[in-house]
Amino acid sequence: MHITTVSRLLFLWMVLGLCLAGKAQPPRGPFIVSPQVLPDKKVTFRYLAPAAKEVKLAGGLFGASNAPMTKDSIGIWSVTVGPVVPDVYSYNFVVDGISVMDPANEDFFPNERFKSSLFEVPGFTPTIHALRDVPHGSVNYEYYPSVEGTTGTVVVYTPPGYDQNPGKRYPVFYLISGTTDTEETFFKAGRTNFILDNLIAEGKAKPMIVVMPYGNMEARIAEQTGNPKPADPVRDSPDAMVRMRRFEQDLIQNVIPYVDKTYRTLADKDNRAIGGFSRGGGQTLRTAFWNPDxxxxxxxxxxxxxxxxxEGTYASIISNPEKTNKQWKMLWVGVGTEDFMYKDVATFLNYLSVKKINYKSMITGGGHTWINVKTYLMETAQLLFK
Amino acid sequence: MHITTVSRLLFLWMVLGLCLAGKAQPPRGPFIVSPQVLPDKKVTFRYLAPAAKEVKLAGGLFGASNAPMTKDSIGIWSVTVGPVVPDVYSYNFVVDGISVMDPANEDFFPNERFKSSLFEVPGFTPTIHALRDVPHGSVNYEYYPSVEGTTGTVVVYTPPGYDQNPGKRYPVFYLISGTTDTEETFFKAGRTNFILDNLIAEGKAKPMIVVMPYGNMEARIAEQTGNPKPADPVRDSPDAMVRMRRFEQDLIQNVIPYVDKTYRTLADKDNRAIGGFSRGGGQTLRTAFWNPDxxxxxxxxxxxxxxxxxEGTYASIISNPEKTNKQWKMLWVGVGTEDFMYKDVATFLNYLSVKKINYKSMITGGGHTWINVKTYLMETAQLLFK
Structure with a gap:
């Protein structure tokens, strides 16, 4: 549909809405279409704010770093950007300096701290993280007995055919998101289910269960005991390490037993993987190194x-590469060259090389983004359990 | 924790954050605790906006109709309201006239159009919709082949013990949310899973599967074919009726067969219920009346x-109360006296009475709100399949 046609329809809809507002029905504002991906992969964003002085579009990863929007006669601000590389992006409107989500878009980035809308630019041929016409797994929100008497929440992907093959058991991938993310982030922003559905359909990944826990035990305890949530600690600080331990305790003592009891898992070491992004990557490495079996x-x-x-905590693992290299089927590390953690990750990989600890690595462009997370997930999902 | 203590901690956290901002880690703003429910059920809300001129709290259902907030020296706006009756509420901040969600709160109201945060005031003893220490069911996001070649999304609650009792089959309740809601709204805002968990634990409801479909086929088709979403039609208009029919087609031809294939259902009329709120209630009544068996x-x-x-479409149902009253185990209608639909619902019930069609009704105070929806769900869940 052509943009001016959309504008005219919006106007008519608004007039209709005003005329019918007396019909014992709450009046609604004009109907806004936003975002709208055009055939050439340009994207139009719209936001209704007749009284605003300035509206911008914030979405640095698709080239909209505070792109100015212009207002039409109804008060709808709009801007068209791109062409945009097909992917999933987050964005906000900045309305007179205030960051808001797109009211016309129900897709959002699950997060404890920031509020952003999510949109997808589909590929000319479907991307590996797109909803395709293939058999689909399901995504299950589960509740389990967690640390300090709290009830934990965990999101579990079961692969296509899980319900139809009651005799079959599956390997399990524990997948942990980053600081301020929630247990929903790898599902809603990371598209874990679609990535697995598509890789399994193409025969590129083994059917597996993916378990996405919440990484912030302290927030959960605070919420369920009526206390204010504590702030996030500085990375690698003593407080951060205490919290890493509490996460590990929950995963090992509560989550894994719950999953092994509730799902048809292959409950042994060689059929169990762990992975994570950012803080979740730190939790991954520590949980694995603390529990090498x-x-x-x-x-x-x-x-x-x-x-x-x-050199301190993991000396026995590092000093015995022969044993370590037999113990683990894969230690995989991915990072982008523009990531603020790139330098630390490079130091880590160089250290592993010197110590002759086997690993696989993937260095990409880009930064500390969910675009890269999806790339790493796609890569590793094809390597696991083979 | 006392409020002034929280303020001091916030300030220290911010200073710490600024000091450490150089440590190759993205700087974060001050850590805001919001909302915070106090022991006397008053609630404090906080929002960081050093440059804003005016911030208000909008939450009419708990008595905050644009309650003014005041700014402290750091730029954190706050207000304490209440005591608030224990329940789940939505709210927004209005920042210089612009409505925003609470960045410090990850709970939100799933909706196509508005963006609101959600918070709970817990009871002194737990409410029936609270997360309690009882056996929990799980909530499953499923994908199924839907109308016009699209892939449908549906959220399915399975009761506690579903996975542990592989020989057991369950009755099914199809539950549809309202205009602009999504398939997540009955889960996230309606607390359907916690309500069922608690009622089942108390022996008040039969263990059942609850299926929560998406009610807006036209938006789904538009999204998946790359077209702009169409506006919502006026209630009971010809366009609305065409859409009701498409929803019914999807539910009868796609959703129910998918659920009966995927879950261990009791797949007969007496073990199948349908319910819904607002537009979902209209879809419920029409789908049931169009398919009386x-x-x-x-x-x-x-x-x-x-x-x-x-009198037109359902003349055969209305004109034969003896047959109709045998055909259905229960026709249940609930509404609040302040609901904008109260008068229409009253007319409907009076008409059913005159025509001697049996029904149960529940008239409450309050309006067209999810507080009332939860009440009606609690009431009906205890009646179904008995």
């Missing part, structure tokens, strides 16, 4: 362990 | 059928 597959997305910690 | 239990929350439609 629990996971055979370890995936760190934009994450590392500091050298001092490797 | 498909559902034995019908629940309309704040919804009705117009007299002209009853």
């Amino acid at each position: 629990t996971f055979s597959w370890i995936c760190a997305y934009s994450a590392n362990l500091p050298t001092s910690e490797l | 498909t559902f034995s239990w019908i629940c309309a929350y704040s919804a009705n059928l117009p007299t002209s439609e009853l």
Whole structure:
């Protein structure tokens, strides 16, 4: 549909809405279409704010760093940007300096702190993270007994055919998101289910269960005991390490037993993987290194362990590469060259090389983004359990 | 924790954040705790906006109709309201006239159009919709082949013990949310899973599967074919009726067969219920009346059928009360006296009375709100399949 046609329809809809507002029905504002991906992969964004003085579009990853929007006669601000590389992006409107989500778009980035809308620019041929016409797994929100008497929440992907094959058991990938993310982020922003559905349909990944836990035990405890949520600690600080331990305790003592009891898992080391992004990558590496007999597959997305910690806490693992290299089927690390953690990750990989600890790595462009997380997930999902 | 203590901690956290901003880690703003429910059920809301001229709290259902907030020296605006009756509420901040969600709160109201945060004031003893320490069911996001070649999304609650009792089959309640809601709204805002968990634990409801479909086929088709979403039609208009038919087609031809294939259902009329709120209530009544042999239990929350439609399309149902009253186990209608649909619902019930069609009704105070929806869900869930 042509943009001017959309504008005219919007106007008519608004007039109709005003005329019918007396019909014992709450009046609604004009109907806004936003965002709208055009055939050439340009994208139009619209926001209704007749009284605003200035509206901008914020979405640095698709080239809209505070792109100015212009107002039409109805009060709808709009801007068309791109062409945009097909992917999933987050964005906000900045309305007189205030960041808001797009009211016309129900897709959002699940997060404890920031509020952003999500949109997808589909490929000319479908991307690997697109909803395709293939058999689909399901995504299950589960509740389990967690630390300190709280009830934990965890999101679990079961692969296509899980319900139809009651005799079949599956390997399990524990997948942890980053600071301020929630247990929903790898589902809603990371498209974990669609990525697995598509890779499985193409025969590129083994059917597996993916378990996405919440990484912030302290927030959960505070919420359920009526206390204010504590702030996030500084990375690798003593407080951060206490919290890493509490996460590990929950995963090992609560989440894994719950999943093994509730789902038809292959409940042994070689069929158990762990991976995560950012803080979740730190939780991944530590949980795996603290429990070297629990996971055979370890995936760190934009994450590392500091050298001092490797030489201290994990000396027995580092000093015995022959044993370590037999113990784990895969230690995988991915990072982008523009990631603020790139330098630390490079130091980590160089250290592993010197110590002759086997690993696989993937260095991409880009930064600390969910675009890269999806790339790393796509790569590792094809390697696991093979 | 006392409020001034929280303020001091916030300030220290911010200073710490600024000091450490150089440590190759993205700087974060001060850590805001919001909302915070106090022991006396008053609630404090906080929003960081050093440059804003005016910030208000909008939450009419808990008595905050644009309650003014005041700014402290850091730029954190706050207000304490209440005591607030224990329940789940939506709210927004209005920042220099612009409505925004609470950045410090990850809970939100799933909706196509408005963006609101959600918070809960817990009871002194837990409410029936609270997360309690009882056996929990799980909530599953499923994908199924839907109308016009699209892939449908549906959210399915399975009761506690579903996975542990592989020989057991369950009755099914199809539950549809309202205009601009999504398939997530009955889960996230309606607390359907916690309500069922608690009622089942108390022996007040039969264990059942609850299926929560998306009610807007036209938006789904538009999204998946790359077209702009169409506006919502006026209630009971010809366009609305065309859309009701498409919803019914999807539910009868696609959703129910998918659910019966995927879950261990009792797949007969007497073990199948349908219910819904607002537009979902209209979809409920029409789908049930168009398919009188498909559902034995019908629940309309704040919804009705117009007299002209009853006398026209459903003449055979209305004119034969003896047959109709045997055909259905329950026709249940609930509405609040302040609901904008109250008058239409009252007309509907009076008409049913005159025509000697059996029904149960529940008239409450309050309006067209999810507080009332939860009340109606609690009431009907205890009646179904008995």
